Amino acid sequence: MLPFERYCCGGRKLLGPPCMGDGTARHGYGPPVFEQCGTSCTYCGRELGAPYESWLDFSVDHVVPASTVRALDYPGEWVSDIANLVTCCRACNEFLNGYRVTEPVPKDLHAFFDLRDRVFREKRQHALERHEREREWHAKWRQRQAGDETAA
Numbered sequence: 001m002l003p004f005e006r007y008c009c010g011g012r013k014l015l016g017p018p019c020m021g022d023g024t025a026r027h028g029y030g031p032p033v034f035e036q037c038g039t040s041c042t043y044c045g046r047e048l049g050a051p052y053e054s055w056l057d058f059s060v061d062h063v064v065p066a067s068t069v070r071a072l073d074y075p076g077e078w079v080s081d082i083a084n085l086v087t088c089c090r091a092c093n094e095f096l097n098g099y100r101v102t103e104p105v106p107k108d109l110h111a112f113f114d115l116r117d118r119v120f121r122e123k124r125q126h127a128l129e130r131h132e133r134e135r136e137w138h139a140k141w142r143q144r145q146a147g148d149e150t151a152a
């Protein structure tokens with residue numbers, strides 16, 4: 001299931017850009033996105049509303065990346081719209097930082113939303129694979145730490 005299905009109008013209509021507020025995800029532009037998208041990371045599923053330490057990891061991801069506006073001339077009002085934004089944890093946001101879209105500008109809003117849905121699936125797959133690799137790295141790191149403690 002795609003997160004956009006729960007958005008106003010099934011996520012197939014522009015909802016306007018979020019109010020920037022103080023420019024942070026937690027206080028400013030995030031809450032209107034969380035209202036549509038919920039409080040779990042849409043990529044890895046982690047709940048971010050509580051406890052406090054999780055709430056600190058709240059962030060918002062442009063599914064079709066903001067870089068498409070300058071690099072490929074995508075309309076800013078499509079890319080920065082709430083319908084293109086999802087709730088995301090800081091780790092997934094970092095993992096997806098280098099993700100680029102190379103498609104030319106979609107011919108209309110309908111095609112843009114189709115692209116958004118496809119990009120979302122790809123990014124979710126990519127984020128889950130990155131978590132898998134990171135988890136293995138973490139397990140090895142813990143093992144080494146435990147080994148060091150035994151040796152000491």
Ligand SMILES: [Zn+2]
Nearest residue numbers: 041044089092
């Ligand atoms: Zn995540």
